[in-house]
Every structure is written in structure tokens, then in C-alpha cells.
Amino acid sequence: GEDVEQSLFLSVREGDSSVINCTYTDSSSTYLYWYKQEPGAGLQLLTYIFSNMDMKQDQRLTVLLNKKDKHLSLRIADTQTGDSAIYFCAEKEGHTLSNNDMRFGAGTRLTVKP
Amino acid sequence: EAQVTQNPRYLITVTGKKLTVTCSQNMNHEYMSWYRQDPGLGLRQIYYSMNVEVTDKGDVPEGYKVSRKEKRNFPLILESPSPNQTSLYFCASSPETGLNTEAFFGQGTRLTVV
Numbered sequence: 595g596e597d598v599e600q601s602l603f604l605s606v607r608e609g610d611s612s613v614i615n616c617t618y619t620d621s622s623s624t625y626l627y628w629y630k631q632e633p634g635a636g637l638q639l640l641t642y643i644f645s646n647m648d649m650k651q652d653q654r655l656t657v658l659l660n661k662k663d664k665h666l667s668l669r670i671a672d673t674q675t676g677d678s679a680i681y682f683c684a685e686k687e688g689h690t691l692s693n694n695d696m697r698f699g700a701g702t703r704l705t706v707k708p
Numbered sequence: 709e710a711q712v713t714q715n716p717r718y719l720i721t722v723t724g725k726k727l728t729v730t731c732s733q734n735m736n737h738e739y740m741s742w743y744r745q746d747p748g749l750g751l752r753q754i755y756y757s758m759n760v761e762v763t764d765k766g767d768v769p770e771g772y773k774v775s776r777k778e779k780r781n782f783p784l785i786l787e788s789p790s791p792n793q794t795s796l797y798f799c800a801s802s803p804e805t806g807l808n809t810e811a812f813f814g815q816g817t818r819l820t821v822v
Contacts, residue, residue, distance in 0.1 A: 602748065629813075636712070636798055636813035637751075682750060695741065695766065696811060700750040 600683050600699035607707050612670040614702045616683030619664060626659060627684040627696065628668045637682060640668070650678075678706045709737045714799050714814035721789055721821055728782045729817045731799030737812075739802045740782040741766065742774065744795040745816075751798065759780055789821045 598618045606612045618626070624645050629637040643650045643657045643666070650657045656669040670677055683699040712733045721727055721735040733740065741756035742765075753766030757776040771793055773785040782801075784791060 598750070635813045635815075637800075637811075638813075639810050642810075695753050695756060696753040698743075700748050 598683055598685055598697050598699040600681075600702045602700060603703050603705070605707065606673050608673060608675055610673055610704075612668075612673045612677065612704055613687045614668045614670075614681050614683075614704065616666040616668075616699055617664055618666065618685045618697075620685060620687060620697070621664065622687045626657075626666050627682075628655075628657065629682040629684060629698075631680040631682065631701070633679075640681075659661070663688070664696045673704075673706050675706045675708060678704055680704070709816070710812065712799055712801050712812050714797075714817050716817060717815060718818050719820070721819070723790055723821055724788050727786050727789060728820075729786075729799075729819070731782045731784065731795060731814060732780050733782075733799075733801040733812070734780065735801060735803075735812065737801035737803050738779070741800050741811075742772070742782070742784045743798045743800065744768065744793075745798060746795050748787040754767065754797075756783070786819075789819075789822045793820050795819060795820065 600616045627642045628663040630640045631637045641652050641655050643659050654671045658667045680701040680703050682701045684696040686696045715730045736793050738759045743751040743756040745751050752768045754772050755766050755774040757763045761772050797817045800811040802811045
């Protein structure tokens, strides 16, 4: 089946940039998402990118998509301690009518040190 | 406030004792689904529902049942729980239509089966 892969851990210092990487295998992926999960909470959508885009910027967040290599990254500028969380990459094939399912990576635990 | 509500948040039970985890959404979403989250595996879909009385298996349906008698509710039923169902469970909902449909997640239910 299709896979979404992420490294499990990332540690940065406060004020540095964080880059979380994700690779996926489904070439028909139409939408790619980044979700954030804070301790004890559900998942919150951070941002998403449509597969015909290369980049999307939203305040401190920059998403880069390399469709040829099936590589997605999330860059957080000026990382703060409040950014410590688990970040999930997810992909969805947008044309299916049978299942609205997203496929998730295992999640990257970002730790921000003061 | 738009939300997905799961109950209970925490549950410890014994092997074989039937249990139900409730999920309710107030956004009039057609699509609802259940995921389990396990370390290193990310979120895996258990069951989903495209609308009332329409349910189907996800990636890991064994040992689970669901029902969708009303649009807002999508309970997850474990008829005979086993220790390998110890996990963190998330309910999610989203509109069926729309090119980009954000999934809204509940807070999660941490289930321990002893």
C-alpha cells in the first residue's frame, strides 16, 4: 500500500528554524497536509498544499513540495517552546468518491529547547 | 463552537467486556471516521462513514464495529476487547463535498485493555 514516512524526532533550540520532512509514495496524492498534535489533544490542521503548488507560506510556516521526489517539508521559522508537539504529515487522493481517507505518517516529535 | 466530542477521554477495561466509545459532531458533516494512534505507526483508519447508514471498513477494522444511525453520532464498539486494542483513538469528521476538506478531530480516547 501507499506509505507516508517521517523521521520520529527533531530537537531544536528556541529561535532556530525547524524543518520537518515527509516522503510519500502515492503519486495520485492531490492534497498534502500538516497536522499538529499537542500533548493530550487531538490533531489540529496547520496547513495544507495542493499538489500543483511548489510552496505555500503562512506566517512562520513554509511548506515545500517536490512532487517529482514525492517529498514534503514543513519549515517553522523562529521556533518557540509552544511549537513543541507532534507533527503529522498526511496525504489524500482528492478524486476518490469512495473514501475521504487521509494517510498519515507516524508523526515527528518536535522538542524545542530554551 | 464547532467541535468533535469523544467520550470517555480515558478508559481502562478488562479483556472481553464490551465497550462503546461515543463520538458526536455539531458541524453537520457527512463524513466521519475512527482512527487509532500507536507509537511509530501514526494514525490508522478503523472504519469510516460517508453518511447516515453508510459505513465501511478502513485499514484495521478487525475487532471493531460502528454504527451511523444519525448524522451527528458515530460510536465505536468493541464487542470483546483484547489487549492489542490498547491504543489512543480519534474520531474525525469532515464535509463530504469540496475539493479540500479539512478533517476535524476529537480530543482522543485513551483505552487500556488489561
